[in-house]
Amino acid sequence: MAFPIPSPVSDFNHVLNSSKFDSLIIIANDFTKIANDELNTTVHALSLLDSRIGKQVVVTICDQVPGKRLILMPTGKLNRDYDDVRRYFDAAKKAVVEAKATGSINPAIYLVDAPSNSVYQNAVTVAYLGACQALWQPLEAREHLGESIEPIQNIGLVGATQASCDYVKAIAAGQYAARDLCGTEPERMAPPKFAQYCETLFANSNVSVEVISDFDEINKNYPMMATVARASMAVKRHHPRVVKLTYSPEGEINKTLLFVGKGLVYDTGGADLKVGGHMSGMSRDKGGAASVAGFVKSVSDYQAKGVKVVAYLTVVRNSIGSDCFVPDEIITTREGVRVRIGNTDAEGRLAMGDLLSEIKDLAKTEVKPEIFTVATLTGHAARAMGPYAALVENGPARNAKISRNIADNGDLWADGAEVSRSRREDYDFIQPHTLADDVLSSNNAPSAVTARGHQFPMAFLAIASGLDKHGNDSSMPIPYVHIDIAGNGVEGGDWQHGKPTAASVASLFATYIK
Structure with a gap:
């Protein structure tokens, strides 16, 4: 590279x-x-x-x-x-x-x-x-x-100066990798090849890479991701991967950043099939995982001190087929939460939810943890925020002004974001309608025409992962920010032909790496 x-x-x-x-x-x-x-x-x-x-x-x-x-x-x-x-x-x-x-x-x-x-x-x-x-x-x-x-x-x-060139060179290296991972067509960057790219990217570096390929293990530990992957299992080259990256700095650790990245290498919409030309460009639905991997690359190249970074990437294809999941199914998550499927095109939150649960448990043992999900998640974020990332934060993150700091640093590095927040209406929106389930994954309308369409998915992720139990009222508050880059993940909002932007790599790096 x-x-x-x-x-x-x-x-x-x-x-x-x-x-x-x-x-x-x-x-x-x-x-x-x-x-x-x-x-x-x-x-x-x-x-x-x-x-x-x-x-x-x-x-x-x-x-x-x-x-x-x-x-x-x-x-x-x-x-x-x-x-x-x-x-x-x-x-x-x-x-x-x-x-x-x-x-x-x-x-x-x-x-x-x-x-x-x-x-x-x-x-x-x-x-x-x-x-x-x-x-x-x-x-x-x-x-x-x-x-x-x-x-x-x-x-x-x-x-x-040489120092400023070294700093921006690290950012560029991460952005370059993120563009490769996001912008490559769905066969060249199918899940196994996405994982291979990451292994090559971090070979002989200070980042450890673990790839989980066994579907029985994925099904056991990440049942929502396995549900999304179900129809892809008929094609070996489309089999899902979980990619885990860990950067441990030399010396004392002062902060731990934990990420879950959405890596939908292709999103057909599943049973709620994308029609009318809306499927084109969906090879870029892995932009969240791409940006997370890019951020880790930047941190690694810079050999940042004091900050540990852990990243879990859910790399999967949402295919259509006889074994695809459908609306109305009820899936029990790693946390034991029963999720009723509202729309199979709202697959990203499902793919990330169990990894978020696992990384939340890891955060409890880490130094000053902050958790992030990064995803090209909703059309609503693009409609509401335009060419900016949407930062949706929980109470502890809001108290720490995490989103505000990221947005302010992004303004200085041409990587802008808008600060949003989670509210009671978001949690009300996904409440179950029967005793058969605990939470709804989504409604059945496009997010772009749904009120608070980019905020309520964060509430779902919090409930499905158990992070809702780590708010300001808990004995162990954990800051959590959901970063939706659907609006700024590609140039000009052109999902089919626009160049990937490596959204949020620069703003995160500028916020945490000094």
Whole structure:
């Protein structure tokens, strides 16, 4: 797995005199403030001849810059209430594509007069992440055409330090892995191959990997996941996997982060079949597990101190067939909770629930545990939050301001989220209607048209896993945040063709790894 390596550049004039780089990307709101008089004069003269400068990306020949390739990319306004660091992320995405098209393999990025306020404190490293987002090509394409389809090797960052480059390099490594896992088609990344990718990703690292493949064991310990997997058992290459990742830092542990990631390698909807073209793109329904694995990769590469990370990934296919599960079935969970199935297309919460139960029990013995589920779970999250993750938290997490901290850090790293919360209506919504069951998995309408459609699944997960017994009123409160990335898991909400974004990798890393 290769991706462009960030290189610190002490000052702008050093770029102009360096043979290490072969193009220069200048990103600015005002191109008259370039920190070199001669180049400033040249760009001004160009602007008199080309009215596009300052309005759209422009590529031109310039003897004063490395490789004679100059790319000028405007940010647009930066000082309005709603402007944020994504101005630089998006600008770098466009500019680096132009640099690549010129034949550049070692571009440098220079931000002209970036605002000094805290909103833009990571602007240059965020620009690098934007470039990496644009440059990533699907795993299947790289395997078929060769790694040369991603030719850019290094990206110079003017004003960055070695420490900041090391930090953002770790984020990029995790995001790259997350894009691979999320964005790869359903046969190339069927459950066994998803597990193999993880084993390869963490080979010879400080992350231990355990893969559970025996269906009898899965059926015994994770009955809801086994229910989702039932129809897939007719096809060996679709058999489910549980992937467990553990990162244990050197030295003292001050906090333990425990994750369950939804890895639906393909979601047909099951008996509640997705129709009308809505099945396309459902190979990306493994984005939650992908982002969790990516976060672990970032932590591992950075060799973070003080934080232990445990991740359980439910890797399964929701197939249609004679043995598929159906609405009205009652499934008894690992916790002994009787779940009545409301809709088989609400499978992600089922696949995660028993792993969440297990990780909750593990949390009781860990240092300062915080639990997360990460999933492309509901259309409602995408409808309600747009291109942002939805963070739904329990009482202990709300008291600790966990979601607020993640969202605030996400704003600084172009990885935004909206804070939500769990309320009594969510628990009321899933109450049983008979004595035959203890909880409903869902209603039978699409989440996007269901009131509180992305909040009530968190209540279901809490009840099904037993986390509802670890709220503020308990003797052992455990913070829990459900992260729904259905709205920001792929670019532009295009599930079939949009590039995966590795949603939440950067915001989680920035929150917990300092």
